[in-house]
Each structure stands twice: as C-alpha cells, then as structure tokens.
Amino acid sequence: MRADARENIRLILRAARTVFADRGYEVSIEEVARRSGVGMGTIYRHFPNKSALVEHVAVDVMAEASAEIERASAEEPDTWAVFTRVMRHMAQLRSSQMFPISRRRPTEPGPELKAARGALLADFDALVARAQDEGLLREDVTVFDLVLMLNSIPPRIPDDGADEPSADLAARHLGVLLDGLRAPHTETLPAPAADRRDIDRFFRTRFGL
C-alpha cells in the first residue's frame, strides 16, 4: 500500500469520526469527503460502502476502549477508580459513534466488528465482574445495561459560534449514572427478560450494526 493511500485512510477515519459524532450517522458521504479533504471516490476505494466506513470507525473506537480497560486496570490501584475511568473514557469516545445508531434497515456486521465487539464485551465484562465481586458495583446490572447507558449519554453538539450550553451535559449525565450504579442501591431492577446470548441480534436490533 502506498504511503499516500495509508495517509488518506487516516484522514478519512479521523474526519468520519468527528463528523459522525457531530452530525450523526446520516451525514452524506460527500460531507465526509469534504471534511477529509479527499474525493468521494477515494472513500469508496477504501471502504466498499457507507456501512463499512461506519463499522471501521466503530471498530477503532472499540479497540481504543479495550486498550483503555487494560491500561486503567494496570495503572489504577482501586477497582472503582478503574471502572469510573473506563466509563468516562467510553463516554468521551462519544458513545453514539461506538455503537452507531441508525434506524435504517440493519445490516449484518462484518467479522472485524464482531471481533472487536466481542473482545470489548469480554474485557468490559471482566471488569464489571471484578467490581461486583468487590461489592463496588451493584449486582443487578450487566455489561449490556452499561453499553446501552453509555450509548445514551447525549453527544456534544458542535457550537456554531453561539454559547452552546451542552459541553457539560454529558459529564453531568454520567455522574448521575455512576451514582446509580454504585452499590448499595435502593431501586430494585426487574429481572432481565432474557439472557443476552445472541449478542449479534441484540446489537443488530438496538443499533444499525
């Protein structure tokens, strides 16, 4: 692969991540191309279709999240500190990109996405189990709940000049969630209706991918 091609892929992925975060998965490929500084055709050379681009961004974000779990586990002495740091990191990755929502007809995710997702879920689940074992995290939540919660944190809205009052909202939202997740708890959660064995189906119905 030529150096400029590799560089273009980098540019595309960086722009896509930003623009998907700012304006959602529904932005046109032309917009992504404009922000990348490359032509539309270049995007299609490297990604067979729009879903593939979205998937690639998602895979990158998931890999970063996995890495952060590992890093935090190594660096933080306290399991709750690891957990909150990971949660904050994932929230900052702009969760709406991590598990991109599209109401369109869902597509079957590619193997890379499945792999990255599986790895992330496994890593995250291990952390969750550890925090629960230590009595820090309430017992009645699962990694699936957490993924949905992270995904629900409102994305930053890009300020178009004026005083955009949104920068803090995500952090405040996350703070409340963390307090709610800490053991012990008062509210009793209804039991999960089903166990979440069919991960793919869960994500496919929840998200576009």
Add this chain to the structure above:
Amino acid sequence: MRADARENIRLILRAARTVFADRGYEVSIEEVARRSGVGMGTIYRHFPNKSALVEHVAVDVMAEASAEIERASAEEPDTWAVFTRVMRHMAQLRSSQMFPISRRRPTEPGPELKAARGALLADFDALVARAQDEGLLREDVTVFDLVLMLNSIPPRIPDDGADEPSADLAARHLGVLLDGLRAPHTETLPAPAADRRDIDRFFRTRFGL
C-alpha cells in the same frame, strides 16, 4: 368534522406514535399511512406536512405527561413516589417521541409545541423543586438534565416474532437513574456551563424541534 375523519385522525396519530417510537422520526409518511390503514393523502389532509404530524404527536405526549404530573401529585402522598411515578410514566411514553430527535435541519417549532413544552417544563420543574426542597432529589440536577435522561432511555424495539430481549431494558435503565438521582450522592457533577434560559435554542440544537 365528520365522524370518519375524526376516527382517521385518531388512527393516524396512534400509528404515528407507534411507528415513530419503533423506527424513529425518519420513517416515511407512506409507512405511517400503511400502518394507519389510510392513504398518504389523508395524512396530508389533516397535517400540512410531516413536521406538523411529528409536532402533534409530541404535543400529545407532553400533554399526557403534564396531566400525569398533576394526577400523581394529587394521588401520591409522598413526593418521591410522585417523582418516580412521573419518571416511569414519561419513560413509558417513549421519551424518544416526547422530544423527537432529528439530525436534519431543525425547524422552528410551532406555537402549540412551544406552549406544551413550556407547560410541561414548568410543571416538571415545580415537582423537581419540591423533591429537592424535601431533600429527596439531589440538588445538583435540573429539569433539563432530567429531560435529557428520559430521552436517553432506550426505546422498546418491536419484536418481530423472535424472542426480543429488550422489554426490560428501559425499566432497568430507569432504575439505575433513579438511584443516581436520589439524595445524598457521591459523585460531584460539574457545574452547568450555562443556564438554560434559551429553552427554544436548547431544544432546537438537542432535538429536531
């Protein structure tokens, strides 16, 4: 107004509410028509354009939420019981419809929507203040935080026959949130970056309306 016309409006609003909840604001009018059992033209007879239909649904939902605040306040002896009941109700109204999200160019909301929204915010804010005064609800959240939180609760995904494992997720999510909202709390929230005086702008940037 003829009886059948009134009935059709009811059918349209009911179908629109469901289909918007299930598949988002981006569904085509044709789909709404199909699910209503009426023709597309019938929808356009009663609603000048798609935005008007969305607004009408949103106004209905908000009015119901306002009514529920009043009803719960009258019926429940305990302020926290009022609060949780209202939160549960609003979550069940499928919050994603209450404040419909669209990433498209936002349109200026009509006066009915502004009125319903203003009324709901005022009613809800009074309840929030009461709960905070009584030391039940953490002091550092505002009605805007709550609106965003409600809106973030994952919508029910329609089960297409198979074992849809989502029915419980919303309730679980809300349970965690409620625990996080209860005073006292551990996490310190960052101060709001700005006060939310420009309600219209807040909603316009956050949601499509």
Add this chain to the structure above:
Amino acid sequence: MRADARENIRLILRAARTVFADRGYEVSIEEVARRSGVGMGTIYRHFPNKSALVEHVAVDVMAEASAEIERASAEEPDTWAVFTRVMRHMAQLRSSQMFPISRRRPTEPGPELKAARGALLADFDALVARAQDEGLLREDVTVFDLVLMLNSIPPRIPDDGADEPSADLAARHLGVLLDGLRAPHTETLPAPAADRRDIDRFFRTRFGL
C-alpha cells in the same frame, strides 16, 4: 333538474370563468369549488372531469362571441366597426379562456365544444370574408390567424392590492394588432404552410382542447 342544481351550475361556471381567467387553467378544482361556494363533489356531479368544466366554460364564451358577431353585424352600419367591435369583445372575453391553453396531454374535445367552435369559426369567417371583400381587412390573414392573435393578448392579472400596472396592456396590444390588420399593409406574410382543414387537430395541438 332541481332549481338549486341549476343555480349551482351557474355559480360554478361563473366562478370557473373568473378563476381560470385570473390564475389559469391549472388552478385546482378545490379552488374553483371554494370560489363557487359549493363543494368539490358538486362540481363533479355536474361535470365528469376537469376538462369537461373547462370545455363548458369555453363553449359558453364561444357562444357569446357568436352572439356578439350577430349583434354587432345587426347594429353597426360599417363593417370595420363590426370587426373591431367583435375583436374587442372577444379580447375582453379573455381569450386565454376562450381557447384554454394547457400544455398537458391534450384531450379529445367533446361534441358540444366542436359544435360551438365550428359555429363560431363559421360566423367569424363570414365576417372576415366580408371585411376583406370590402377592402378593409388585409387579404392575407385567415380566421385562424385571428384566433391565435386574440388568444395571445395578455390576460388581465388580478391586482393583489398594489398598483397593478396591467389594466391597459391588453387594449394597447389589441390596438396595435388592429392597425396591423387594416388594409393596406406593408409586410408580406409567408403563405400558410397548409390549409387548416383539420380544425380539430389544429386546436388540439395549439391548445389543450
């Protein structure tokens, strides 16, 4: 036929004539109904479709034109005075309605229209021949030229309050035409490419009917 039905037909035709004149043949039936003060269904009770309504208006106007030819011939001593009076009358009937222009797929005109058109053409042709025989009207124009000319006179544009500068334009246009039609003349006209035997086809391609 009930008296109210007959009255409704009158109302419809009157409104249709005005609104077609003001806003063209493309106005919706709903608009015609609104201006008539009757329901859309009533129009369709009396006229099988929109073309039929247009035809009926056209037939009425043509009949009036025929009547005016007869009346003017009886009242005016001078043939040129007859001719100009008829031309002015037909221009005032708002020629664009007399032969309504529609660029849509032309429909086969009904027998009434053909009859009224044939009668008018015959009457008008007789007048033209008389004026030409007396050396008043240039020899090289035919009744078909005149019909097209009348039809080309710009309709009055309804003034929406402001100072509409159009009231006089039609009269000025007609004045120039009449001077151009008077014998003798300077310009030599190209010979007609074909004789106009297929009257129906001529009108069908020229106009919508």
Add this chain to the structure above:
Amino acid sequence: MRADARENIRLILRAARTVFADRGYEVSIEEVARRSGVGMGTIYRHFPNKSALVEHVAVDVMAEASAEIERASAEEPDTWAVFTRVMRHMAQLRSSQMFPISRRRPTEPGPELKAARGALLADFDALVARAQDEGLLREDVTVFDLVLMLNSIPPRIPDDGADEPSADLAARHLGVLLDGLRAPHTETLPAPAADRRDIDRFFRTRFGL
C-alpha cells in the same frame, strides 16, 4: 471542469430550451433528463433546482437577444431594418422561453437573470427610442408592450410526424404586428395605466420569474 461535464451542461441546456419551448415550463425534470440523454441527478448537479435551470435558459436567450441587437445595429444601414430583424430574431428565440411563463407561485429571480433582463431592456429600449425618433415606429408603444407582444407570438408546436400546420403561423403573426407597429397609425392606444418603473414587479406578475 471536466470535458464531459461541460458537454453535459451543453446537452442539458439545449434539451431544456427545446422542451421548454415545445411543452412549456411545466415539463418534469425527468422529461428534460430523458431528452438530454442524462440522468436526473446530473441536472441537479449542475443546477440547484428547476428554477435555476429555467433561469439559465432564459439568461442565455436574453444574452443572445442583446447580442443580436448589437449585431443588427452594426450591420443594417436602416433603423427599421434593424428593428424588424431584431423582432424576428427574438420571435425565433421562442419568446415563451425568453420570459418563461409559470402560473405557479413566482420566485424571486436571481441576480444573473435580473442583470441579463436589465441589459436586454436597456439595449432594446435604445433601439426603440431611435426608431421612434426617426419616425419609423409609432410613438405610443413602449419596450414593455413589445416584450409582451413578442411573448405572445405562438410557439412552434413540434410536429409529431403528421403534417403540422404551424410552422408559418409565428411569422404571419409577427408580420401583422410589425405592420401595426409602423408609424403612422390609426388606432389610438389608451395611455399606460402606470409607468413601468418597478420592472421586477412587472415581470414577476406577468411571468413566473
């Protein structure tokens, strides 16, 4: 700009001019695309909307008319010859395209259109004034009358195979008009109801643009 794109623009404009002339401004973009031999999307790549396409065609035609005024003024020795040549040229440009008629809600014309229209009116007005000063053209007509007259000349109707008897009609119509415009004259025209200072308004109410 790529060569094929430039070629496509040329094809589109040529087809649009013809099809607008033949069937009016109301033809669908799909029809224009079919006749151009390009896809609909290609038209929208080059023209943001239908009005822009219509305007572009109109601007082209007006520019050609302006050029013809200049050319004729340079080449013809006699002012009346210049005038008739220009009139014939403008009639052949198919006046219905020069000032496109649409009964739909008029749109504000773009700056290019206003400029081209203003330039053409100025050039034409100078010629009219010259012809009137030399006593060749009747004094009581204005450039606005002439524009409307040109616009009233019936467009060529495309012959769909059969013997279309219309090729000569426009020339005959114009001949009569020219005779009517030549000084001296017999008919007295009513004074203009208003002077035509608001050119934009005049065109906007008369035409669609």
Add this chain to the structure above:
DNA sequence: CATGAATGAGTATTCATTCAT
C-alpha cells in the same frame, strides 16, 4: 490511485378523481 461527475431509487408533497356521509 484519486477525483468528482453520473445515475436512479427513495421521499415529501400536490391534486384530479372517487366515494362514504
């Protein structure tokens, strides 16, 4: 390889016509 022009299926909206009230 990169570019961006071309394509055409999909969507919101209008309106002639039908039909239940």
Add this chain to the structure above:
DNA sequence: AATGAATGAATACTCATTCAT
C-alpha cells in the same frame, strides 16, 4: 343532491453508489 374526506399517481429533490476521466 351536496359535501368534503380519502385515495394514489405524479413530481421536485437527495444521496448512496458506480464509473469515466
């Protein structure tokens, strides 16, 4: 007989994807 609500075909416009330059 009158009404106006219901229908759905037609049309402007968008955007994912293909392909000529």
